[in-house]
Amino acid sequence: MEKIKVRNLHKEFIVHTRGGLKINGYHDINFELNKGEFLSLHGPSGLGKSSVLKALYRTYTTTSGEIIFNLEDGNYIDIAKANESEILKLRKEHIGYVSQFLQVLPRISAVDIVAQPLIDKGESEKNSKEKAKEMLNFLNIKEELFDISPLTFSGGEQQRVNIAKGIIAPKSVLLLDEPTASLDKNNTNKVIDKLLQIKKDGVTMIGIFHDIDCMKRISDKIYDMKEKKYANIN
Ligand SMILES: Nc1ncnc2c1ncn2[C@@H]1O[C@H](COP(=O)(O)OP(=O)(O)OP(=O)(O)O)[C@@H](O)[C@H]1O
Ligand SMILES: [Mg+2]
Missing domain, CATH: 1.10.8 (Helicase, Ruva Protein; domain 3)
Structure with a gap:
């Protein structure tokens, strides 16, 4: 069974200080990954990559859609709808987030x-x-x-x-927002080496990378946020 399954995820930011102005966050996002897989979110700036990652960590709420997180005991949590105490428990026990x-x-x-x-x-x-x-x-x-x-x-x-x-x-799931953005080639490779090691240990990861080579090296799947489908990584 997939570890994480994202279905029809949609976000509209409402800026209350601007009379409820609506800003498009992301829409029609669908992807899934198994335990120990690395999925990268790919696409142009402003397309909502960081926002999707924040929705998974629930720093941001979601307007509609599901984020199914399957637990080892056979139960699951929909991160998009879970209450605050469920989210705190999830962060404490299962999900880590590496900010930029x-x-x-x-x-x-x-x-x-x-x-x-x-x-x-x-x-x-x-x-x-x-x-x-x-x-x-x-x-x-x-x-x-x-x-x-x-x-x-x-x-x-x-x-x-x-x-x-x-x-x-x-923890069992790690979210990484451009973890190598300000690193040189040598240090980028070192970080990727470490991530590959963690992947071998069975950690499930979702990341965002600017560097395409780097993204290809670590990813099992690349979700193209613009085309709304998996990209061919070869
Ligand atoms: N808290 C917020 N309130 C209002 N709009 C927001 C908020 N956070 C993000 N946005 C908007 O959502 C859109 C997507 O932003 P996001 O940071 O997710 O893009 P990104 O794909 O990560 O871009 P980049 O590659 O430049 O990091 C942008 O237009 C941004 O202005
Ligand atoms: Mg971003």
């Missing part, structure tokens, strides 16, 4: 930020920090930066800390 930009509190070191998801999962602080260092090292973050706050890091360094934090303790 790092958002962190000041004065917390890069290592502590990356270690936190492991600590939250019950790993010891010592082990968590060790793994966080390995991850930062793998993603080419200089060791001298480990113990300072990433708020003064470069754009690409911040993005790598953000990814490290997002993938160090993956």
